[in-house]
Amino acid sequence: MMMSRLIPAVLAVLVATGPLAAQEAVTTVGDGPTPFVVRSTTDIDIIQPALDAFADANPDLAVTYEQWGSIPLFEEAERACDGNAQAADAVWSSAAHLVVALVNRACARPYSSSLTNALPDTRRWRNEVWGLTQEPAVIIYNTDRISGDEVPLSRFALLDLMRQRPALLQGRIATYDIEDSGLGYLFAYADSLEATTFGSLLEGLARSDAIATCCSAEIIDGVSRGEYLIAYNVLGSYVTNAAPANVGIVLPEDYTLFLSRAYMIPRRAANPEAAERFLDFLLSDQGQAILAAAGLIQAGDPVDQGLIPSARRSIPLAPPLLVALDKSTEQQFFARWRDAFSQAPPP
Structure with missing residues (x-):
């Protein structure tokens, strides 16, 4: 019998020490005799259909899915790699550079299948990390307050809008x-490599007294409520998945970064075989269709997405x-960022 239970994040604060203190939420799906532990940054409500389908197809497993923030997840995986914490069976993170760093530290197990081998080179490295x-x-942007020609379709347009409407946007732009x-x-580091506008954009955000804040859900909600009118580099x-009707979306036409969430099987995983099964499931036609339905895959023709083909920039693993x-x-990057976001707004 399938079972699914969600342990609210508030339970984590009851544990003073140990890995649970850094978890945001946990769910267990399936009641098989063999435990399988996934630690990931993807929200449970988004990944739940994939977990349910995988557990249905693998009744021998009890799948425990732990939702983490990207930096605590990386730090816990490092501790596990060194033998100072219990390793997960799979680690899956939107902070792809941190997973690549774990692989570079020899923290991952290799695996190869027809499905992993079919991935493009930009989405796999050393058969130890895969972009799913x-x-x-x-x-x-808030469509009630920003519309028509003011909608910034590129970074250049966003810069122009910040210069032309400083009063409107003062303290009303958000980013991570x-x-x-x-x-x-x-995303910010990739921007610094791609964009000739990066320095000007950072200065413009500073002049606009932009808000650097934590989380996608809070940013999206803030834009919908009008606390922010624009947010930049939101996943x-x-x-x-979450935007209300009054939140508009722009794929910047100068270029749009595309991220692949990075999956690895830790070297000390207790159940690597289940992690291999989950990886192949997520790469299967069924798994990819579930991820696409959840909004995690936008793999169509760039022209259909409003982009010219050359405007699509994949962040390679x-x-x-x-x-x-x-x-x-x-x-140096953090110092530049702090300097920009600590500048006082103009009079």
């Missing part, structure tokens, strides 16, 4: 806090992502 989704970084969000840092899958984690690079 395709999700854009988007601009969102890159020191608290691994995903936010990854599009969360907008697709590859060693160059490790540069983002170089301590000197990271410290």
Whole structure:
């Protein structure tokens, strides 16, 4: 018999020490005799259909799915790699650069199948990390307050809007806090490599007294309520799943970053065979259809998405992502970010 139970995040605060303190929520699906533990950044309500289908197809498993923030998940996986914490059987994170770093530290087990081998090179590395989704970084806006020619269809247009309507946007633009969000840092770092506008954009956000905050759901809700009028570099899958009718979505036409959530099987996993089964399930036609229905895959023709083909930028799962984690690079990037977001708004 299938069973599913959700343990609210508030229970985590009852545990003073140990990994549960960093979990946001936990669900268990299936009641088979063999435990299988997945730690992931994907919200439970989004991934639940995939968990249900996988458990139905694998009645021998009791699947425990733990939802984490990207940075605590990385830190716990590092501890597990060193033998200082219990390893998960699978780790799956939107902060792809952090998973690549774990693989580079020899924290992962290799695996190969016809389905993993069919992935493009940008979505697998060393047969130890695999990108299972395709999700854009988007601009969102409150359609009640921003409309017509004012909708910023590119970073250049966003810069123009900040210059032309400073009073409207003062304190009303949001983005991820890159020191608290691994995903936010990854998007900002990728922007710094791609965009000639990055420096000007950072200065514009500073002039507008933009808000650096934590989470997709809070940002989307803030835009809908009018607390923010625009939010930059929000993960599009969360907008697709959660956005009210008055939240508009823009895939920037100068370029749009596409992220693949990175999956790995930890070297110390107690049940790596189940992790291999889950990986192949998520890459199967059935798994990909479930992920697409959840908004985690936008793999259509770029023209159909409002993009010219050259505007699509996939963030590759590859060693160059490790540069983002170089301590000197990271410290300099954070210092530049803090400087921008600590500047006083103009009179």
